[in-house]
Amino acid sequence: MMKEIDDSSKEKQILKAAEEVFLAKGYNASKTVEIAEKAGVNHALLHYYFRTKENLFNKVFAEKMDLFIESFEKLFSLNMSLTELIRSFVETQFDFFSKHQELPYFIIHEVMASETRREIFTQQFFPKMQKSIAQIDLLLQEEIKKGRVKEVRVLDLLVSITSLNMFYFVIRPAEKFFPEDFSCYNIQQVIKERKQTHVDIILHWIEK
């Protein structure tokens, strides 16, 4: 039999199944046999390809982190005003989490749970983010000097934006438990309105 590199190869099937299971349950609650089953593949084969669970997990984790980072980098090609830039940043990040709703909790959970993953996170993610932060800061300090916006630290800004965006999707599953308040409207509509709320909160805050 030939080594097939296409998507239907067993290796890819395992990776795909691993992604699903790890994202849904996190590292510890995920079982290699379950992943193998879901991939329609023998449990021994999983170890044949990836040797360890940790190994398989790190592939998935690194890939998701890359996705996350890319979502940051899209922004900074255009030259916008500070307000436009921040609005765009809030919305882009919000949309990203909205598209990958499992990620906020997944990232927090795994980064908290393991030293190894913290290292992957800080080494792979933070350096790339530094550039984006610097670019926002440049524009921010300019506007502050001109007296157009309030004196806020760029890190405070990013933490605030990310708090609102990530936390919102962490607690989204709770919607199921409070049906009266959350889910009476169309979910997509609620999410869209919440995005605008985040933009409002951030822009009004830095507004002078």
Next chain:
Amino acid sequence: MMKEIDDSSKEKQILKAAEEVFLAKGYNASKTVEIAEKAGVNHALLHYYFRTKENLFNKVFAEKMDLFIESFEKLFSLNMSLTELIRSFVETQFDFFSKHQELPYFIIHEVMASETRREIFTQQFFPKMQKSIAQIDLLLQEEIKKGRVKEVRVLDLLVSITSLNMFYFVIRPAEKFFPEDFSCYNIQQVIKERKQTHVDIILHWIEK
């Protein structure tokens, strides 16, 4: 030997150790033998008193949830203006998390991880919180009618406040990994400033 109910009793020692370990590592990563060791007590005794790990955990969990709820209820005895009430709410919640910095992640983590705990959470926590929400909403709707504040939903308000407050203490441990940005100042000072930031963000948002 007599049953001693004071704090130095073995039962209390186990509970105390359990609290420490569970808060630091969460349910799954905590091992009963470790808890027994930390309590300076034999592993069999832990089961003698609490029978199961789940049992022991739920005692700790319920106690922490109660603490959390109490921190909400302090507020609503005084009659304040809406602005004062919201400032006070933000600050009280922030101070609570500041005092119990492990709680934000602990609560999120355990509520996400187990159906049982979600039930404890929704049954024990949410009903009590409803009252507080209703009281804030009363004042809020009043002020909105008078045109003094922006039209925001009370749930949006609470979610925003709690996002900022909880998420901030979830990511606090990250401070260790980015020493240049976070920890150049006195930590207590940084936290105090951040509290003011949260108040600013929320009040400027609803301000007309």
Next chain:
DNA sequence: GCCTTGTTTAACACGTTAGTTAAACAAGAT
């Protein structure tokens, strides 16, 4: 002095899960 209750010791039963191994098979490549 004996009973009771709290406590230790140490061994064990049991389930779960990661990872291994050896033997057989399937099919394309040579």
Next chain:
DNA sequence: ATCTTGTTTAACTAACGTGTTAAACAAGGC
């Protein structure tokens, strides 16, 4: 026809962690 590589089967190990159990001990209460 044989070699190679991917794959299955099925059994096994080794480790770990929860919970149990029985026997002994310690000390206050009767």
